[in-house]
Amino acid sequence: MTPLPIVRSVPVLRVAIAAWRREGLTVGLVPTMGALHAGHLSLVTLIKSRCDRCVASLFVNPKQFAAHEDLGRYPRDEAGDAALLAAAGCDLLFAPPTEVMYPDSFSTSISVGGVSAPLEGEKRPQFFGGVATVVAKLLLQSLPDAAAFGKKDFQQLLVIRKLVADLDMPVEILAGETVRETDGLAMSSRNAYLSAQERAVAGRLNVIMREAVAAIEAGGAIAPALARAEADIRTAGFTGIDYVALHDEAAFEPIGTDALTSPARLLAAVQLGATRLIDNFPVTPDARA
Amino acid sequence: MTPLPIVRSVPVLRVAIAAWRREGLTVGLVPTMGALHAGHLSLVTLIKSRCDRCVASLFVNPKQFAAHEDLGRYPRDEAGDAALLAAAGCDLLFAPPTEVMYPDSFSTSISVGGVSAPLEGEKRPQFFGGVATVVAKLLLQSLPDAAAFGKKDFQQLLVIRKLVADLDMPVEILAGETVRETDGLAMSSRNAYLSAQERAVAGRLNVIMREAVAAIEAGGAIAPALARAEADIRTAGFTGIDYVALHDEAAFEPIGTDALTSPARLLAAVQLGATRLIDNFPVTPDARA
Numbered sequence: 001m002t003p004l005p006i007v008r009s010v011p012v013l014r015v016a017i018a019a020w021r022r023e024g025l026t027v028g029l030v031p032t033m034g035a036l037h038a039g040h041l042s043l044v045t046l047i048k049s050r051c052d053r054c055v056a057s058l059f060v061n062p063k064q065f066a067a068h069e070d071l072g073r074y075p076r077d078e079a080g081d082a083a084l085l086a087a088a089g090c091d092l093l094f095a096p097p098t099e100v101m102y103p104d105s106f107s108t109s110i111s112v113g114g115v116s117a118p119l120e121g122e123k124r125p126q127f128f129g130g131v132a133t134v135v136a137k138l139l140l141q142s143l144p145d146a147a148a149f150g151k152k153d154f155q156q157l158l159v160i161r162k163l164v165a166d167l168d169m170p171v172e173i174l175a176g177e178t179v180r181e182t183d184g185l186a187m188s189s190r191n192a193y194l195s196a197q198e199r200a201v202a203g204r205l206n207v208i209m210r211e212a213v214a215a216i217e218a219g220g221a222i223a224p225a226l227a228r229a230e231a232d233i234r235t236a237g238f239t240g241i242d243y244v245a246l247h248d249e250a251a252f253e254p255i256g257t258d259a260l261t262s263p264a265r266l267l268a269a270v271q272l273g274a275t276r277l278i279d280n281f282p283v284t285p286d287a288r289a
Numbered sequence: 290m291t292p293l294p295i296v297r298s299v300p301v302l303r304v305a306i307a308a309w310r311r312e313g314l315t316v317g318l319v320p321t322m323g324a325l326h327a328g329h330l331s332l333v334t335l336i337k338s339r340c341d342r343c344v345a346s347l348f349v350n351p352k353q354f355a356a357h358e359d360l361g362r363y364p365r366d367e368a369g370d371a372a373l374l375a376a377a378g379c380d381l382l383f384a385p386p387t388e389v390m391y392p393d394s395f396s397t398s399i400s401v402g403g404v405s406a407p408l409e410g411e412k413r414p415q416f417f418g419g420v421a422t423v424v425a426k427l428l429l430q431s432l433p434d435a436a437a438f439g440k441k442d443f444q445q446l447l448v449i450r451k452l453v454a455d456l457d458m459p460v461e462i463l464a465g466e467t468v469r470e471t472d473g474l475a476m477s478s479r480n481a482y483l484s485a486q487e488r489a490v491a492g493r494l495n496v497i498m499r500e501a502v503a504a505i506e507a508g509g510a511i512a513p514a515l516a517r518a519e520a521d522i523r524t525a526g527f528t529g530i531d532y533v534a535l536h537d538e539a540a541f542e543p544i545g546t547d548a549l550t551s552p553a554r555l556l557a558a559v560q561l562g563a564t565r566l567i568d569n570f571p572v573t574p575d576a577r578a
Contacts, residue, residue, distance in 0.1 A: 010457055107403040108421075108455035113396030132397075140457045143432075166397035168299055168430045 004086040006078075006093045010141045013094050017055070017142055025052035028174075029144040031135060034058045035075035035189035036084050039179040043148040044088040046176050050146055056085050057138050058095040063102070064130030075192050094142070101137060109133050112166070115158045115252045119267060120278075123242045131156055132163050139169055146172040152179075152186050154265055154280040158252055178279075180206065186279045193275040202272055204236040205279055212244075213266055213281050222246055222255060233270055240271030246283060260285045293375040295367075295382045299430045302383050306344070306431060314341035317463075318433040320424060323347045324364035324478035325373050328468040332437040333377040335465050339435055345374050346427050347384040352391070353419030364481050383431070390426060398422050401455070404447045404541045408556060409567075412531045420445055421452050428458055435461040441468075441475050443554055443569040447541055467568075469495065475568045482564040491561055493525040494568055501533075502555055502570050511535055511544060522559055529560030535572060549574045 007013050017027055028047030032040050040056075047054040058081055065071035082093055109129055116128035139147060149157050161173050179187045183203035194202055212229040216222055229244050246255045249263045260283065267280040296302050306316055317336030321329050329345075336343040347370055354360035371382055398418055405417035428436060438446050450462050468476045472492035483491055501518040505511055518533050535544045538552045549572065556569040 014459070105403070105451075106455055108399065108401045108452055111398050111400070113398070114394070115396075137455075137457050140429075140459065143459065162394075163397055166395050166426075167399075168426050170303070170429065170432065 002086070004082045004090060004093050006082060006095055008094075008096050009100055010096070013055075013092075013141060016092055017144075020053050026145045027051055027053045027055060027142070029138065029142050029147040029171075030054060030056045030090070031138050031147065031149070032056055032058055032081075033060045033074065033189065034078065034081050035192065036081045037179070037187040037189065037191075039150050039152060039176070039187040041084060041088040042179050043150060043174075043176045044085060044090045046148050046174055047146060048089045050174065051144070053091045054089065055092045055094055055142055055144065056090045057142075058093060059101060059134065059138075061101075061130055061134040062098065063133055064127050066124065066126050069124075070190070070193075073193075075189055094138075101134065110136055110163065110167075112159050112162050115155065115162050118155075118247070118252070118254065119243055119245060120155050120269070123269060128156070128159050132159060135160055136163060136167070136169070139164070139171055144171055146174050148174040148176055150176045150178060151280070152188065153278070154267060155252070184210075186277075188277065190275055190277065194272065198272050198275065201237040202277060205233065205238070205268065205270060205277060206281075208232040208236065209244075209266055209268055209279060209281050213283050216246070216260060216266075216283055217285075222257075222260070229268070233268070238270045238272050242269035242271070242276070244268045249282075291375070293371045293379060293382050295371060295384055297383075297385050298389055299385070302344075302381075302430060305381055306433075309342050315434045316340055316342045316344060316431070318427065318431050318436040318460075319343060319345045319379070320427050320436065320438070321345055321347055321370075322349045322363065322478065323367065323370050324481065325370045326468070326476040326478065326480075328439050328441060328465070328476040330373060330377040331468050332439060332463075332465045333374060333379045335437050335463055336435060337378045339463065340433070342380045343378065344381045344383055344431055344433065345379045346431075347382060348390060348423065348427075350390075350419055350423040351387065352422055353416050355413065355415050358413075359479075359482075362482075364478055383427075390423065399425055399452065399456075401448050401452050404444065404451050407444075407536070407541070407543065408532050408534060409444050409558070412558060417445070417448050421448060424449055425452060425456070425458070428453070428460055433460055435463050437463040437465055439465045439467060440569070441477065442567070443556060444541070473499075475566075477566065479564055479566065483561065487561050487564065490526040491566060494522065494527070494557065494559060494566060495570075497521040497525065498533075498555055498557055498568060498570055502572050505535070505549060505555075505572055506574075511546075511549070518557070522557070527559045527561050531558035531560070531565070533557045538571075 028051035030043045044054050060074050110132040111129055112132050157175055184206035185203045208229050212225045215225040226244050246264050246266050249265055264283040265280050266283050269278045317340035319332045333343050349363050399421040400418055401421050473495035474492045497518050501514045504514040515533050535553050535555050538554055553572040554569050555572050558567045
């Protein structure tokens with residue numbers, strides 16, 4: 001297989017994309033932080049089902065990590081990632097060094113209000129500002145027809161949709177389904193941190209969350225279902241819970257009553273030793289009928 | 290003369306620009322808040338010297354006004370503006386209603402650090418955030434090859450250059466020279482607020498600033514030159530001074546010594562009754578030689 005072309009500067013990226021544009025080809029983008037798994041690769045497949053060419057970006061964005069978070073140990077394997085991307089049908093890898101993305105004089109930030117405030121926004125106050133800023137840059141560097149993000153990071157997906165809508169970015173945002181291990185654990189680059197013992201515990205999160213979804217969709221009261229999930233998460237061996245919450249998908253506000261009338265999302269963030277895991281599932285109101 | 294076509298929605302704007310793009314034409318943008326004068330029209334001329342087609346936008350951006358400022362009384366005359374633009378060679382006017390630019394759900398803001406902090410940034414804390422957000426939207430709505438801004442709003446020009454560089458917007462920012470009345474008063478839509486008596490006083494600002502520039506370029510010490518300018522401004526009949534300051538053009542930091550070694554800008558903001566006026570002039574270090 002031909003090695004995947006890798007570019008590291010914005011002008012060279014634009015030359016490559018402009019050549020495709022002159023041929024009348026459409027172009028899609030898959031932004032990643034590397035350490036790729038089948039979830040990322042499914043986004044390449046999604047883009048290639050819609051666009052003639054797929055660019056993936058690989059940039060571990062320091063602006064979305066707080067000082068105490070795992071920027072320094074975040075897994076990195078560019079050569080391995082490039083081989084996976086090529087096999088998945090990706091056409092070009094954009095892997096800029098930090099000084100290309102954030103030169104010393106860099107001083108602009110983007111804030112997306114509303115949807116970025118609760119849950120991850122409360123627990124990781126720097127996170128969505130860093131995500132919005134780097135995604136805006138990546139979209140403006142490549143000006144793709146479409147860009148794909150995973151539903152695994154569901155709130156992030158909503159923040160990016162809001163960013164793109166509010167700033168009138170001419171790009172379609174595609175959402176990829178969460179890809180799971182055989183025991184249902186959502187694939188995540190951070191799963192690599194887990195010890196064998198932790199990995200066994202991690203597989204319980206999705207099971208507990210599915211039970212809560214089933215209970216709520218069967219007409220059960222919401223607050224007890226969430227409390228039961230939290231209790232089960234602790235019993236399973238997780239070491240901390242950031243949140244287990246039910247939000248409506250439109251305004252992304254917590255559902256405060258037991259009357260589930262619109263599509264909702266059950267979201268959880270838990271701690272397992274030194275690793276933070278998140279997951280989410282749709283909750284469908286008319287499943288009660 | 291054919292009336293200037295006016296569009297009010299982003300999709301219609303994009304259709305018009307896409308038709309030009311298909312013909313291989315280049316497109317430039319002149320963002321305005323209307324109440325056009327010869328300064329704005331010179332930006333249309335500047336764009337038409339570089340691009341095949343010129344789009345002007347007319348939007349009085351509420352986000353760059355504070356509650357106590359003059360949003361409500363800001364002069365508006367769309368029909369008159371459209372006639373002036375057509376005569377100047379503009380090809381299309383984009384005049385969106387507020388709900389197109391800021392629907393109720395709008396929640397994104399852009400902050401440009403550094404250059405936006407001093408002077409106007411101190412006196413009008415909401416101003417540059419509002420400017421950056423609306424200019425980003427206008428640039429992303431139209432994706433022009435170039436956009437033109439006047440040096441009259443010199444700090445704003447620097448903020449926009451920084452915004453475009455930091456977010457990798459694929460557009461060239463062109464700067465238009467300040468256009469002046471016969472007595473040297475910088476043209477401004479806000480000059481329309483001045484009474485006949487105030488108008489006579491207003492014409493003194495540029496004269497006093499030019500005297501300070503000449504004194505500094507002749508080797509005079511900076512601090513006394515600025516103090517003299519402030520005293521002269523008060524004597525002339527202005528009712529308040531927000532700042533009279535000398536900043537270097539590169540980092541836009543105040544020049545704290547009397548050794549002027551790089552290109553600088555003398556900037557002033559003054560109050561005249563209910564009207565706020567700003568102006569600026571280049572100060573050239575090697576003019577001393």
